[in-house]
Amino acid sequence: MPLGTLDRNPPPLFREGPSALTKLAFCAALAVFLMVADARFGITAPARSGLALVLHPLQRMLLAPVDAWEQAGDYARGMERATEAENQARRQLAEQAVVLSRAAQLQAENQRLRALLDLREALPVKSLAAEVLYEAADPFSRRIVIDRGSHRGVRLGAPVVNDSGVLGQVTRVYPLSAEVTLLTDREATIPVLNTRTQQRGVAYGGERGVMELRFIAANADIKPGDALATSGLDGVYPPGLPVAKVAEVERRGDTSFARVGLAPVAQPDSARHVLVLEPLLGQEAAREEAAAEAASAATTAEGNRKGGKSGRSSRAAANVDEAASAPAAAQKGASR
Structure with missing residues (x-):
């Protein structure tokens, strides 16, 4: 091939175009034009809206893992907060239940104490308030232990009552406590009076928390519902x-004889606060002592009054003698 027929043009890879500076100037001018045109006429807003519309599904798809992770974290934190709030609510509910039960207990106790105070004001005998500590462990007897003993003036045989009626009698006295035998004990007895017919009798303790009225004639005027009260004939219980x-x-x-079953009005199982009364015999002895002291005081006062009168009379006689002897003494002095 002759040399004149060879193509001496450079291949397309090595063809030279506009210079880099020219390209930079063109791009800069185009950018400035587009910015000015967008700012003045908003020509790129439709293009931007279309591009955003096309890319929105892609953006949501790419953000799905991030949203799922954040939702999982929020769910876990929400579950933790909900569990903590539930536990706190349960604790508050338990505390409120304790407070509510305590308030109900205090209200019932307040009512019982008010009833005891009214009863103590109504009773014409000395009384001592006490609290039931526990029930005696003997399964063959019905006894309770109270928190008052001989140091507080509790006597053997003292009646014990609550706001409903008679509970029993003190059978053992200790320095700081006392043991009370309930009326439902098998060995307990109490003289009673039928408030409707004024018929007297003796009530005995029985089995399973009941009592019975013994030695009542079969034709006696007694019927269910009759109220029985203390007769006061035993010298222990006030009438x-x-x-x-x-x-x-x-x-x-x-x-x-008729078989008469009784239901005690004072339930020992629900008794918490009681009154220990002074026995009638002790009251009689105290009244006799008080009467003797009053009589001795009156005798002493009478003797003091008589002694004062005799002293005043002797002093008056002495004054008279002195007044009578004064003129004689004056005459003797004059004669001298």
């Missing part, structure tokens, strides 16, 4: 205290 109500009356032809 008129509620004891029990007649629960049932069974009259049989094979015996001359």
Whole structure:
């Protein structure tokens, strides 16, 4: 091939175009034009809106993992806060339940104490307030222990009552406590009076927390619902205290006595505060001592009054003698 036929033009890869400076100037001018045109005429707003519309699904797809992670974190934190709030609410509910039960207990105790105060004001005998500590462990007897003993003036045989009626009698006294035998004990007895018919009798303790009225004639005027109160004949219980109500009356032809079941008005299982009364015999002895002291005081005062009168009379006689002897002494002095 002859040399004149060879193509001496450079290949397209090595072709030279506009210079870099020219390209920079063109791009800068184009950018300035586009900025000015966008600022003045907003020609790029439709293009931007279309591009945003096209890229929105892609953006949401790319943000889905991030949103899922944040939602999972919010769910976990929400569950933790909800669990903590629930635990706190449960604790508050438990505390409020304790406070509510305590308030109900205090209200009931306040009512019982008010009833005891009214009862103490109504009773014409000395009384001492006490609290039930516990029930005696003997399974064959019905006894309770109170927190008052001989140091507080509790006497053996003192009646014990609550706001409903008679509970029992003090059978053992210790320095700081005392043991009370309830009326429902098998060995307990108390003289009673039927408030409707004024018939006297003796109530005995029985089994399973009940009492019975023994030695009542089969034709006696007694019926269920009759109220029985203390008669005061034993010298221990003050008269008129509620004891029990007649629960049932069974009259049989094979015996001359009726079987009378009683329900005590004072329930020992619910008693928390009681009053320990002074026995009537102790009151009589105290009244006799007080009467003797009053009589001795009156005698002493009378003797003092008599002694004062005699002393005053002797002093008056001495004054008279002195007044009579004064003129004689004056005459003797004059004669001298």
